[in-house]
Amino acid sequence: MRYSAFSLLAQAFRGHKGWTPAWREPEPKADYDVVIIGGGGHGLATAHYLASRHDITNVAVLEKGYLGSGNVGRNTTIIRSNYLLPGNTPFYELSMKLWEGLEQDLNYNAMVSQRGVINLYHSDGQRDAFARRGNAMRLAGVDSELLGREQVRAMLPFLDYDNARFPIQGGLLQRRGGTARHDAVAWGYARAADSRGVDLIQNCEVTGITIVNGRAVGVETSRGPIRAKKIAMAVAGNSSRVAAMAGLRLPIESHVLQAFVSEGLKPLIDTVVTFGAGHFYISQSDKGGLVFGGDIDGYNSYAQRGNLPVIEDVMEAGMGLWPGLGRVRMLRHWGGIMDMSMDGSPIIDFTPVEGLYLNSGWCYGGFKATPASGFCFAHLIATGAPHPVASAYRLDRFATGHLIDEKGAGAQPNLH
Amino acid sequence: MRITCPHCGARDAQEFTYLGAADPQRPDGMAATEAAMVDYVYLRDNPAGPHRELWYHGAGCHAWLVVTRDTRTHAIASVEPAKARKAGAAA
Numbered sequence A: 001m002r003y004s005a006f007s008l009l010a011q012a013f014r015g016h017k018g019w020t021p022a023w024r025e026p027e028p029k030a031d032y033d034v035v036i037i038g039g040g041g042h043g044l045a046t047a048h049y050l051a052s053r054h055d056i057t058n059v060a061v062l063e064k065g066y067l068g069s070g071n072v073g074r075n076t077t078i079i080r081s082n083y084l085l086p087g088n089t090p091f092y093e094l095s096m097k098l099w100e101g102l103e104q105d106l107n108y109n110a111m112v113s114q115r116g117v118i119n120l121y122h123s124d125g126q127r128d129a130f131a132r133r134g135n136a137m138r139l140a141g142v143d144s145e146l147l148g149r150e151q152v153r154a155m156l157p158f159l160d161y162d163n164a165r166f167p168i169q170g171g172l173l174q175r176r177g178g179t180a181r182h183d184a185v186a187w188g189y190a191r192a193a194d195s196r197g198v199d200l201i202q203n204c205e206v207t208g209i210t211i212v213n214g215r216a217v218g219v220e221t222s223r224g225p226i227r228a229k230k231i232a233m234a235v236a237g238n239s240s241r242v243a244a245m246a247g248l249r250l251p252i253e254s255h256v257l258q259a260f261v262s263e264g265l266k267p268l269i270d271t272v273v274t275f276g277a278g279h280f281y282i283s284q285s286d287k288g289g290l291v292f293g294g295d296i297d298g299y300n301s302y303a304q305r306g307n308l309p310v311i312e313d314v315m316e317a318g319m320g321l322w323p324g325l326g327r328v329r330m331l332r333h334w335g336g337i338m339d340m341s342m343d344g345s346p347i348i349d350f351t352p353v354e355g356l357y358l359n360s361g362w363c364y365g366g367f368k369a370t371p372a373s374g375f376c377f378a379h380l381i382a383t384g385a386p387h388p389v390a391s392a393y394r395l396d397r398f399a400t401g402h403l404i405d406e407k408g409a410g411a412q413p414n415l416h
Numbered sequence B: 001m002r003i004t005c006p007h008c009g010a011r012d013a014q015e016f017t018y019l020g021a022a023d024p025q026r027p028d029g030m031a032a033t034e035a036a037m038v039d040y041v042y043l044r045d046n047p048a049g050p051h052r053e054l055w056y057h058g059a060g061c062h063a064w065l066v067v068t069r070d071t072r073t074h075a076i077a078s079v080e081p082a083k084a085r086k087a088g089a090a091a
Helices: A005-013 A041-054 A089-100 A102-106 A124-139 A149-155 A182-195 A236-244 A308-321 A323-327 A366-383 B034-042 B082-088
Strands: A031-037 A059-062 A117-121 A145-148 A170-174 A199-201 A206-212 A215-221 A226-233 A252-264 A272-275 A280-284 A289-300 A330-341 A347-350 A356-360 B002-005 B009-012 B017-021 B050-056 B064-070 B076-081
Touching (some): A031 A041, A041 A059, A041 A182, A041 A366, A059 A182, A089 A102, A102 A182, A117 A124, A117 A149, A145 A149, A149 A170, A182 A199, A226 A236, A236 A252, A236 A330, A236 A356, A252 A308, A272 A308, A280 A308, A289 A308, A289 B050, A308 A323, B002 B064, B064 B082
Parallel strands (some): A031 A226
Antiparallel strands (some): A117 A170, A252 A330, A272 A280, B002 B009, B017 B050
């Protein structure tokens, strides 16, 4: 069923009784061309692009819980492509361009809102670093504007510009950045993939990967064995666990990142502000809640919940930036498990096991990458060659020294 | 999360700094193969379950500790000084 203003109107006259389920609930078949492990944003996007761009539709997406139950529903919904390094910028810009056409491509309202993303700076040195990043973005065809203090004040008059430790001197603005409705992204990709014949199989946990003569030929699951010509892993925080089923060790640590939402408020902030120096960023959802977060907790975790010191730290940073937040009540907080890679950048590559593909290492930046991640992963699986904009995301770059370390933090995942 | 430091007693985790997995042993730099070095610097077991890891008690006794913690629940099973492990070598 195609969604349109007309279908909405027609349903309105029928009392909304004619809507059909957005996707089927098929039983797993014994055999597929491609099995994707992980029914989150990246796995579902991969399925959609395999089906829509490469005409590969004999595909199953296996999800251990329900679709979108992991990080795609746990992030703070921000989309941007303000990266410095050549390995990253074209990839994230492809993602931004896919975001811009996503709703038409999927026939689904993902509520993509290009409300801008501002990174604040607080010193001459930080301004210079941001100018450099802004220039690198422009060279790669990405929009960026370096704003002075008064320009930021005109947009965000309520921030504390004279904070003793981090006075705001200005910001780097990407106007095309913004937010998207995270769950709708998962549902939109799921529905689009399903409509082309992809089987979305929920409550189906992969418990083993079958390897014959060095080649992955199928998976063991909680719903029985499934054979596949190609097996693609897109399991975020569980990457190390699933890869271990194929005997692989990854350059990944799993860490917990917390996020927060306030009670619903009238429109307060119409852009996304990041206060990197204080480890804090904030935006407002269309429902009215202030959505904000900070740093990862900093220790290995699979618990999907964090600890109180980070909550306190995030609130302190928020108050330091925007004192008026003190009157706002926090509604909920939650945690997601990040696949923190050793250089802070992702991996989209073959593995040493033939027929097994890896999509991992997204750290806490996976949501904005969802479209390009699926697009490039599908390209790799379908054509057998990396997509040009994702060719730097190799698994062997750690051995060859071709790291993509935006922060320059080294092989210390909790610092990325 | 509280960590019971063998020198200082039960303290808030905020007093400690996390480094990472405790078990990777640095190969002898000059003799090590490149593969062994890559393994040591970049590859991790990253288990979902008990994990032996290094914490530094920076706001306390300044000792490095080996903490065995379940990454699924954050429950801590044991804390020992990293020094003791080094003396014991085999551990």
